[in-house]
Amino acid sequence: MAKKRNDKEIAREGIASEIDAINLYEQMAKETNDERVKKVLLDIAKEEKTHLGEFSSVLMREDTAQRKEIEAGRKEVKDIESADAFSKKKKKAKK
Ligand SMILES: [Fe+2]
Numbered sequence: 001m002a003k004k005r006n007d008k009e010i011a012r013e014g015i016a017s018e019i020d021a022i023n024l025y026e027q028m029a030k031e032t033n034d035e036r037v038k039k040v041l042l043d044i045a046k047e048e049k050t051h052l053g054e055f056s057s058v059l060m061r062e063d064t065a066q067r068k069e070i071e072a073g074r075k076e077v078k079d080i081e082s083a084d085a086f087s088k089k090k091k092k093a094k095k
Contacts, residue, residue, distance in 0.1 A: 008063045014055035021048040
């Protein structure tokens, strides 16, 4: 019998599955020529995004280290974007 997953692992696997589903339905929506089918697929993809949020919420509750790393990642992106915006502003000022 397979090893029983803990709640962090269940949440991570759920997140991975929801992301795959979102990508699949959005790709299918691009491929179809039928606007009604496209609309259904995009609606389903939106529902999968809600599911992603639910699993993410469980993971954030269950995995404190992960929550801290996500916050660290957000800060790093913010810093990179701020530096980029500063650099662009500086270039514009030179012109
Ligand atoms: Fe789902």
